[in-house]
Amino acid sequence: MNSKLRASVFATILLALSSSVMAVETVRLKDIGKFAGWRENALVGYGLVTGLANTGDSPNNKATRQSIANVLAQFDVAVQPELVLSRNVAAVMVTAKLPPVARQGDSIDVTVTSIGDARSLVGGTLLTAPMKAPNGKVYALAQGALFVGGYKYDMNGNVAQKNHPTVGSIPAGAIVEVGVQAKIMSNENIMTFTLTDADFTTSSRIAAAINTAFGEPLAKALDAEGVEIRVPAADREYLVDFVTRIEKLSIEPDTRARVVVDERTGTIVSGGDVKIAKVVVSHGDLKLSIITDNSVSQPILVRNTAAEVRTETVSNSRINVSEKNESGFVSASNNTVADLIQALTRIKTSTRDIISILRAVKASGALRADLIIQ
Template sequence: MLRALLLGACMAVAGLAGAADAIRIKDIGKIAGWRENALTGYGLVTGLAGTGDSSRNKATRQSIANMLSRFDMTVVADDVQSRNAAAVMVTASLSPFARPGDALDVTVTSVGDARSLVGGTLILAPLKAANGQVYALAQGPLSVGGYKYDMNGNVVQKNHPTVAAIPGGATVEQGVANDVSNNGQSVTFVLAEPDYTTASRVAAAINSTLGVNLALAQDASGIEISIPEARRARLTDFLTAVENVYVEPDRRAKVVINERTGTVVAGGDVRISKVAVSQGDLKVSIVTDNTVSQPLLVSQTGAGVRSVRVANSRVDVDEQDETGFVAAGSNTVADLVQSLTRVKTNTRDIISILRAVKAAGALHAELVVQ
């Protein structure tokens, strides 16, 4: 009886572990046609306290003159001498299902020689897509997460004061029509990281959950899903059921190394073959002792006798004892890194060891060096 209970408990734990590894397919990909659209515009920021573009920036002066002309004021660009305005580029991202009246977050960046955008307000600026059409209008006070003040050669600066944001500062004028279905017959699910095994598992999980063979993996990235005729009128409900299908994706063995920051990230189950690792340090130091040689009996040796500066150099070699590590065939990268850390091996040396293990053909994973 006790044996049966232990066996049942082990099976339950294994089932929980398997369920923990399964994730929704919406977290590993998206429906084809779901994409954001970049919007860009040119604008003018006013209200700056003398930190705007200088008079050398002709584009800013011309922009001010053009803005005033819209209010029936004729001003020659050469007569504009204000440093309270700055020419900026305005960028935003249009969501795939944005509707007229929706608000977008806006980023504003200086394109002239303005010192700071603190306290400025963006004048109405149209935002265009790659096709040249206006999809949103941006306007509003800037939010700058920094400042810069200078006087008499002294400068105090925090963060980057020539970049600002306007939360909800753009209003959508027209949306983008996105048809995620292929003529209403099917949809294509695209994996974020193409993999044949994961694509096959996704198709099998969809067919198993929905109870009918609707999904077919076309390649390592795309899974074509047929839409049942009875559910075409309510496509949103059908895609909701598809997105919430759970699957256990296949993972590629990777070890990521960032030499600039000394960071090593690896999957805990990345395997290494039987390999011996030896790491030692050789410290060479050159020490110079400067002394002065004083002559004896100066009165008897005659003129021309003087003190001489003598440099005595020596070379010290300090070779620490090398430590050997032997990794068995069942070890992982996590085991190796843990062993090296236990003997106080620094991160730079661990990176060198992992690269050497990869060169020896014992690391069965893709080594990504950033």
């Protein structure tokens, strides 16, 4: 897709975004935030992957050799770590996320990554690996066959590789041994609803909507991100129903005007009905080139030549100046960013030039939005 066509497509997208946001739109509270304390917990463990086809850690990896000896010792097989020379085993780290609510026996997905010099984990099986939380307590046990979305084969200096064969996953590969229950109500019978995108106006609207729905002042906006909610005595025993009623409430969130520009790909996305003040844009395209022609001057041969008679190189330079035939003048008043881009597209302005113009409009103070350059 060429730059002119991309600019036209972006203008259409911006117009669609602006028109859709102009209409009043309400969203549920559960779609714009969550209750404090409702979060996932990170788990990590160390283990061994076996069954590799000579693609595991090399004998130079002392940690792997020691780990193999430790595993064999649990089955009454005494082997010195120095005697372990197999390349069918790899030392790995195992990571997972424990949900906010998990009961003993639940299954969670795990990711396995090599920490040694293994070439590939394809075809391997993870031995039982305890998974700990930051508090050092074991919450899950991981084990199973790995699924690796890649491969790596090499022979005689030739290598064939796809994706990252030293990273794999085990769907439902860990069993929860210790259940967890997220606590969203404090000892003072207070819950805090936190916004995904902090905004004072939205926070105030949430508090007002909760108080109106329950008919009493239960909620108070603490700041741009948090809304404190007092749980009535009658609802403390039935907290799930109380939270459900709150999550179902709908409000009209207030958003800050933003224009996001990705210079690497030439992408422009305008959030909302972004306005611009009266502005005049004059964008010229002047092309200047200097061309030099070198020619050789050969003197006429004479019978008696002198020292000053010789071949000379002569340089002839010329300057070419060209300008676009299209007009580079755009006047925008009481318009949106989408209108400006559509006007620039009509005069066949490239996407890269549109990005430069937006930066200049922002610098002039005419763009009433945050310009985010990525």
